[in-house]
Structure formats: C-alpha cells, structure tokens
Amino acid sequence: MSNEAVETYLEQLYTKDVTLEHIKEQICANGLPEISVPAGYGRLLTMLVRMSHARNALEIGALGGYSGCCLLRGLPAEGKLVSLELRQDYADLAKQHLTEAGFGEQVEYRVGEALDSLAALKKEGARFDFFFIDADKGNYPNYLEYAITLARPGAIIAGDNLMLRGRTLDTDKQGPSVLAMRRFNEMIAQDDRLISTMLPAYDGLALAIVR
Numbered sequence: 001m002s003n004e005a006v007e008t009y010l011e012q013l014y015t016k017d018v019t020l021e022h023i024k025e026q027i028c029a030n031g032l033p034e035i036s037v038p039a040g041y042g043r044l045l046t047m048l049v050r051m052s053h054a055r056n057a058l059e060i061g062a063l064g065g066y067s068g069c070c071l072l073r074g075l076p077a078e079g080k081l082v083s084l085e086l087r088q089d090y091a092d093l094a095k096q097h098l099t100e101a102g103f104g105e106q107v108e109y110r111v112g113e114a115l116d117s118l119a120a121l122k123k124e125g126a127r128f129d130f131f132f133i134d135a136d137k138g139n140y141p142n143y144l145e146y147a148i149t150l151a152r153p154g155a156i157i158a159g160d161n162l163m164l165r166g167r168t169l170d171t172d173k174q175g176p177s178v179l180a181m182r183r184f185n186e187m188i189a190q191d192d193r194l195i196s197t198m199l200p201a202y203d204g205l206a207l208a209i210v211r
C-alpha cells in the first residue's frame, strides 16, 4: 500500500471544501505553481492553531492563500495573521481569496524577501503564537531561528516539505536547498529550545513547541 493510496483514500472521505477548492482552482487559473500545502496538513494547521489557542500567527510563504485560509480558520475572530510573500501578485491574489473567505480584515501581507520582513518584525518587537514555514527551502534554518526569536513561550512552529520529494534522503543530492533542509531537520530534532516531532506523510511536516 503506497503512501499516495492512503492519502487518496483518506481525502475522499471528506466532503468538498468549497472555499479551499476555489482557491486551488484560482491558483491554477492564474498560472501560479500548484504547491499549496496538502489538504490533510491544511486541516492539521487549523486544528493546531485552534488547539493551541493561538491569537496571532506568522506565515512565511503565502502563494495564493490556501494555508493562510487554514490558519485563519483556527484563529479566533479577533486573531491576526501576518503573511510574508516575495511576490506582490501572489500576495494580491492571496488577499483576494482571504477577503472572499471573510478573513480580509484579519490578514496583513508583507511583500519582499522574507528575511527582510523578519528582521523588521524583530525590530518592531513582534511576537507570535504560531508559525508556518513554507517558502524558499534554502532559508529554512534562518526562518527557524527567526521563528524561535519571535515566539512567545509555548508557540508552535510548523514547517512543510522536509523530504523535498525524496531529495533530502538522496545522498547524491548536495544542492543548497537540500543541505539547508537537512540542517533544518537536524535543528528541529536537536535544538534544546524545542519539543518536536516530524510527520512523514505527504512531503513531511515538522512540528515543534518553543519551550
């Protein structure tokens, strides 16, 4: 039984999520890459945000707003999401989707290099209860360091694509993204500031609590 068969079986148990399906369709229609978080992990993000009683969340990598919608579904009505995105056109589409989903007032997009936005957030003294890391893989270790710095005690950090579609485990692959992801995975497993686990389904998801 392949992982894909299991994921497909579990997915078909759910009734169609009209809002998230619309976002996915529009991502495709607008020519954005189809690299939103998988539905099963999207549901997990909503649950974790809700279970942790997070009030504000930081997302690194917005694309078309799919994971942003999942995060906002878990936040209370007064909760806020800050989302960092390199491309203005992606941030605009994500904002449109979250506005259509009723979350327009709760999200702020910061456009540009995420590292610059993170440095600015640090300077502002911003603090977050929940982080979702899902942007350029070469910066994952830097994003994790920033997340720990910007975390309130007990904050949750999630990071997607640990396996890089198999490249993380392939010793022939030694490119910068692969090396950075291996380093990120080691940090998640070994950093004393974190309590963590890593889920192998889909492309792998890291979950950590900041002590």
Ligand SMILES: C[S@@+](CC[C@H](N)C(=O)[O-])C[C@H]1O[C@@H](n2cnc3c(N)ncnc32)[C@H](O)[C@@H]1O
Pocket (backbone or CB within 6 Å): 035, 036, 037, 060, 061, 062, 063, 064, 065, 066, 067, 068, 084, 085, 086, 087, 090, 112, 113, 114, 115, 134, 135, 136
């Ligand atoms: C995997 S997609 C995000 C998917 C999104 N989290 C979701 O599940 O709906 C990665 C996003 O990170 C953005 N990105 C890539 N490099 C970036 C950088 N250096 N700073 C900020 N965003 C970046 C890309 O433009 C892309 O939209």
